[in-house]
Amino acid sequence: MDGFVFSTDVRVRFAETDAQGIAHHANYLIWFELTRVAYLAEFAGGYNLLREQGIEATVVEAHVRYLVPARFDDVIRVWARCHDVRGARFRYDYVLERADDGTRIADGWTSHACVDARTLRPTRVPAWLIEAIAKAEAPAQEQAAARSSSSASS
Amino acid sequence: MDGFVFSTDVRVRFAETDAQGIAHHANYLIWFELTRVAYLAEFAGGYNLLREQGIEATVVEAHVRYLVPARFDDVIRVWARCHDVRGARFRYDYVLERADDGTRIADGWTSHACVDARTLRPTRVPAWLIEAIAKAEAPAQEQAAARSSSSASS
Amino acid sequence: MDGFVFSTDVRVRFAETDAQGIAHHANYLIWFELTRVAYLAEFAGGYNLLREQGIEATVVEAHVRYLVPARFDDVIRVWARCHDVRGARFRYDYVLERADDGTRIADGWTSHACVDARTLRPTRVPAWLIEAIAKAEAPAQEQAAARSSSSASS
Amino acid sequence: MDGFVFSTDVRVRFAETDAQGIAHHANYLIWFELTRVAYLAEFAGGYNLLREQGIEATVVEAHVRYLVPARFDDVIRVWARCHDVRGARFRYDYVLERADDGTRIADGWTSHACVDARTLRPTRVPAWLIEAIAKAEAPAQEQAAARSSSSASS
Numbered sequence: 001m002d003g004f005v006f007s008t009d010v011r012v013r014f015a016e017t018d019a020q021g022i023a024h025h026a027n028y029l030i031w032f033e034l035t036r037v038a039y040l041a042e043f044a045g046g047y048n049l050l051r052e053q054g055i056e057a058t059v060v061e062a063h064v065r066y067l068v069p070a071r072f073d074d075v076i077r078v079w080a081r082c083h084d085v086r087g088a089r090f091r092y093d094y095v096l097e098r099a100d101d102g103t104r105i106a107d108g109w110t111s112h113a114c115v116d117a118r119t120l121r122p123t124r125v126p127a128w129l130i131e132a133i134a135k136a137e138a139p140a141q142e143q144a145a146a147r148s149s150s151s152a153s154s
Numbered sequence: 155m156d157g158f159v160f161s162t163d164v165r166v167r168f169a170e171t172d173a174q175g176i177a178h179h180a181n182y183l184i185w186f187e188l189t190r191v192a193y194l195a196e197f198a199g200g201y202n203l204l205r206e207q208g209i210e211a212t213v214v215e216a217h218v219r220y221l222v223p224a225r226f227d228d229v230i231r232v233w234a235r236c237h238d239v240r241g242a243r244f245r246y247d248y249v250l251e252r253a254d255d256g257t258r259i260a261d262g263w264t265s266h267a268c269v270d271a272r273t274l275r276p277t278r279v280p281a282w283l284i285e286a287i288a289k290a291e292a293p294a295q296e297q298a299a300a301r302s303s304s305s306a307s308s
Numbered sequence: 309m310d311g312f313v314f315s316t317d318v319r320v321r322f323a324e325t326d327a328q329g330i331a332h333h334a335n336y337l338i339w340f341e342l343t344r345v346a347y348l349a350e351f352a353g354g355y356n357l358l359r360e361q362g363i364e365a366t367v368v369e370a371h372v373r374y375l376v377p378a379r380f381d382d383v384i385r386v387w388a389r390c391h392d393v394r395g396a397r398f399r400y401d402y403v404l405e406r407a408d409d410g411t412r413i414a415d416g417w418t419s420h421a422c423v424d425a426r427t428l429r430p431t432r433v434p435a436w437l438i439e440a441i442a443k444a445e446a447p448a449q450e451q452a453a454a455r456s457s458s459s460a461s462s
Numbered sequence: 463m464d465g466f467v468f469s470t471d472v473r474v475r476f477a478e479t480d481a482q483g484i485a486h487h488a489n490y491l492i493w494f495e496l497t498r499v500a501y502l503a504e505f506a507g508g509y510n511l512l513r514e515q516g517i518e519a520t521v522v523e524a525h526v527r528y529l530v531p532a533r534f535d536d537v538i539r540v541w542a543r544c545h546d547v548r549g550a551r552f553r554y555d556y557v558l559e560r561a562d563d564g565t566r567i568a569d570g571w572t573s574h575a576c577v578d579a580r581t582l583r584p585t586r587v588p589a590w591l592i593e594a595i596a597k598a599e600a601p602a603q604e605q606a607a608a609r610s611s612s613s614a615s616s
Binding site: 020025026027029030033056058059060061062063064065066069120 | 328334335337341366368369371372374377
């Protein structure tokens with residue numbers, strides 16, 4: 001997926017379907033979340049590392065576009081990228097594809113704030129996490145820069 | 155419902171249905187739980203009163219018999235009674251009926267233990283809660299005693 | 309709530325909380341949905357009336373802003389209004405308040421399309437539903453018109 | 463796991479936790495279900511094969527014993543075995559372990575009935591499924607027989 005360096009796969013559970021015979025739309029937010037958890041596990045020592053430092057990441061805003069229904073037992077590839085890390089805030093974009101044929105079934109984004117786990121007051125994204133995200137996303141950034149310079153020169 | 159003094163109604167949410175067109179069976183445990191919460195609100199000051207005293211009630215065991223499917227938008231009447239309060243333990247029985255025609259759709263039970271919220275070690279059910287439950291269930295007990303004495307005399 | 313004629317109350321279930329001690333953010337989409345169901349029950353004969361005519365309403369897009377956490381046992385008042393009914397599409401706006409003190413805890417919107425239940429192809433919103441929505445929302449429209457004319461004249 | 467030939471791993475999602483900081487107990491029924499789906503995928507062509515033949519498997523009864531809490535991000539190994547296939551009925555047993563240290567965190571069972579997807583009337587478990595289950599479970603049966611004969615001879 002262009003612009004994304006990370007994805008995780010999730011298989012649609014029977015419990016996630018509804019009487020329309022498709023995955024219920026609220027589950028997409030749960031799939032976004034487990035993808036963020038997998039992302040942090042891959043690049044930044046896991047979400048629990050954040051929690052152990054007394055920091056929780058809260059969800060500030062969420063947006064989903066549903067393009068094609070997902071069905072029971074479909075394997076969904078959830079692409080995610082993290083960006084716009086500023087102060088206490090950061091943001092994830094997502095693209096969801098059916099793993100077997102690459103059909104885009106949904107996309108969306110979520111924005112987040114780090115908060116102190118006790119006071120629930122906003123707290124800066126820790127420096128180590130900012131670095132981990134920057135390092136993780138660097139390949140996608142370089143691709144984008146290369147594309148932009150190549151189109152500029154042509 | 156014979157032997158039960160308490161019920162609460164729950165309307166089947168669309169999100170609770172599955173691709174079989176019926177309420178997914180895991181939701182029954184959630185309906186049991188919200189009925190316990192309503193029961194404690196009615197008779198014992200609410201579940202939060204327990205939590206404010208540093209006590210959590212954990213689920214030790216759960217059992218459900220599914221008799222007739224529940225469908226989207228059905229109103230389910232969940233009857234509950236609490237009994238067998240001993241040491242840290244107590245138990246709830248449930249009968250679920252469709253509210254509009256009284257069809258029994260499921261029954262079940264759950265057993266619970268009070269634990270210290272910090273240590274998660276078992277702790278005795280507080281005396282005030284034992285009393286509140288005994289008082290709440292007294293009418294059903296008396297009914298049962300009356301039935302038993304009337305059948306003995308006949 | 310200014311501009312809204314309909315609301316329904318939902319009590320936060322224990323099962324809806326997460327390890328942050330607050331209602332998990334995915335549940336807001338479920339609360340939106342049950343509010344749409346209650347809205348249709350109030351004004352348009354219920355969602356099942358639509359389904360009986362072979363029409364399903366799908367979710368096309370969803371957006372939530374989380375302002376203040378909701379907690380276990382909080383009663384949330386979900387205000388909803390339906391508008392922008394055009395062709396197969398319609399849209400709902402939501403405002404969520406804590407019922408006891410009126411604190412706004414979230415807002416959001418969802419857009420929808422009517423589809424043929426068999427083919428899943430888009431189908432026009434039925435005329436009776438358009439009328440029912442127009443009639444339901446008329447008081448809010450009139451309020452808005454009155455406000456706008458009164459501010460114009462002042 | 464003695465007596466079990468199949469297991470699948472499930473990672474506890476943040477959305478599955480509750481305000482006690484542990485996995486909410488209703489999710490265990492969902493983990494049981496996805497394990498049955500994985501079992502059928504491994505041994506019998508997948509649950510969708512059953513559905514394509516117009517057969518649904520319904521849940522008749524469910525039982526869970528909760529021994530040790532599961533926490534966010536724990537990997538749970540769900541062992542399952544299918545047995546007592548008779549007429550329309552069959553049954554699964556489950557043992558849940560924490561994958562990293564083998565601690566048993568829960569066990570349980572579910573009983574099921576095959577039904578005609580249209581009429582929802584009970585229908586015999588298809589012969590091919592009975593055979594697939596018998597073949598899958600044969601190693602565990604043979605182990606049990608070997609143990610029993612060895613203890614008989616000693």
